[in-house]
Amino acid sequence: MNFRDLQYFVQLVADRNYTKTAGHFDISQPTITYAIKRLENELNVQLFVRDQSHHQLNLTLAGQEFNQHAQSILQELDTAKADLIALSQQKIRFGLPPIIGTYYFPRLAKLLIRENIMPHLQTMEAGSATLQEKLTTGELDVALLGAIAPLKIKNVETLTLTSTDFKVIVSPEHPFKKRTTIKFTALKNEPFVTLKEGFVHPAAFRQLTAANNFQPQIVYTTPDINVLKGMVHENVGISLLSELALTSEQEVHAVALEDSDQPHFDIVLAYRTQVNPLIQKLINVLSQPLA
Numbered sequence: 001m002n003f004r005d006l007q008y009f010v011q012l013v014a015d016r017n018y019t020k021t022a023g024h025f026d027i028s029q030p031t032i033t034y035a036i037k038r039l040e041n042e043l044n045v046q047l048f049v050r051d052q053s054h055h056q057l058n059l060t061l062a063g064q065e066f067n068q069h070a071q072s073i074l075q076e077l078d079t080a081k082a083d084l085i086a087l088s089q090q091k092i093r094f095g096l097p098p099i100i101g102t103y104y105f106p107r108l109a110k111l112l113i114r115e116n117i118m119p120h121l122q123t124m125e126a127g128s129a130t131l132q133e134k135l136t137t138g139e140l141d142v143a144l145l146g147a148i149a150p151l152k153i154k155n156v157e158t159l160t161l162t163s164t165d166f167k168v169i170v171s172p173e174h175p176f177k178k179r180t181t182i183k184f185t186a187l188k189n190e191p192f193v194t195l196k197e198g199f200v201h202p203a204a205f206r207q208l209t210a211a212n213n214f215q216p217q218i219v220y221t222t223p224d225i226n227v228l229k230g231m232v233h234e235n236v237g238i239s240l241l242s243e244l245a246l247t248s249e250q251e252v253h254a255v256a257l258e259d260s261d262q263p264h265f266d267i268v269l270a271y272r273t274q275v276n277p278l279i280q281k282l283i284n285v286l287s288q289p290l291a
Contacts, residue, residue, distance in 0.1 A: 005035040006070045013067050016057040061183055079138025092279050094121045095131035095143030103244045117282050126197030140281050142271040146200035148263040159269045164244045166204055167254040170237035181256045188214040191237035196223045203264040205240050
């Protein structure tokens with residue numbers, strides 16, 4: 001069995017058309033036909049059946065089962081190639097969400113420079129959900145992720161580094177400006193400014209609104225934390241934000257939640273099992289508690 005035949009098969013599953021698949025690879029249609037026949041002979045099963053009434057190519061049950069394995073094999077091959085390239089180029093594919101990158105990672109910078117790791121980082125910035133997916137597909141080696149619950153990611157090890165609280169932030173002009181604590185249920189009539197999906201904050205927000213049985217009034221959603229803070233400052237709405245992202249000079253007022261079952265913002269080190277000593281060195285450094 002060769003990998004090229006697997007590629008032809010997986011593409012044919014997507015296209016359901018021999019001519020289209022041949023065009024995708026810029027080869028002749030018989031090449032695709034022979035590749036599928038080779039696979040069927042080797043596996044001793046029929047992978048496709050043609051529905052004459054609808055002029056459609058359908059997978060058999062065996063074909064459906066084999067498709068799952070074929071995709072996994074090709075994904076593993078792509079991951080292996082990427083790992084070998086990273087090893088030879090001494091690069092670490094490193095994932096960093098914006099909030100953690102802005103407010104937590106700078107505290108690690110001097111240590112990573114001292115250990116001569118920083119020049120090797122090839123950083124991807126995205127929300128934690130996106131970075132989790134990239135770790136699973138082998139596009140990242142290591143990531144710092146935000147989470148509100150223990151992470152279970154296939155073939156990925158995790159270690160919680162620190163945990164912070166979420167705070168309700170309001171404008172200095174808001175009636176809650178003198179409050180130091182509040183129950184989330186008291187916010188049910190308030191307009192909210194929220195972060196877009198892909199961040200941890202929307203998940204924490206949904207958990208709190210569900211626990212308090214109300215549908216929030218969301219007036220604006222943004223991927224930019226500074227925009228969110230600015231709109232809260234201008235009293236457009238209130239928001240939920242990790243205390244990690246709050247600084248003393250920020251012109252918003254932070255109110256602690258009184259809810260006993262409130263979520264917390266965990267910073268999690270996530271990494272695929274490594275043989276690359278440079279990546280293992282990074283994992284060891286990040287695993288150490290900050291002074």
